[in-house]
Amino acid sequence: MTRGVDELDHKAQIKVNDNGSLRITGDVELVDKEGNSYQTKKSFSLCRCGNSSNKPFCDGTHRKIGFESKPRAK
Numbered sequence: 001m002t003r004g005v006d007e008l009d010h011k012a013q014i015k016v017n018d019n020g021s022l023r024i025t026g027d028v029e030l031v032d033k034e035g036n037s038y039q040t041k042k043s044f045s046l047c048r049c050g051n052s053s054n055k056p057f058c059d060g061t062h063r064k065i066g067f068e069s070k071p072r073a074k
C-alpha cells in the first residue's frame with residue numbers, strides 16, 4: 001500500500017511525561033518480543049515507572065506510588 005504525502009509528513013511522537021508514562025501518538029505498531037502486535041489506539045501510554053499491572057501499558061499506578069522523573073532533552 002502506498003502512503004500519501006500527508007502521512008509521510010507526520011512523524012510518530014513519544015512524549016516523556018513528567019512523573020509518569022511515555023505517551024505514544026501516531027502511526028506505530030507495538031509488538032512483543034515475539035513480534036506479536038498489541039491492539040492500540042492512535043494514542044496510548046506506556047509504563048515508565050515499572051509498576052503497572054497492565055504492562056507494557058500505563059495503568060495510572062505511577063501516581064499512587066509517587067513516581068518522580070522529569071527528564072529533559074539536552
Ligand code: FES
Nearest residue numbers: 047048049058062
Ligand atoms: S508509568 Fe504509569 S503505571 Fe507506570
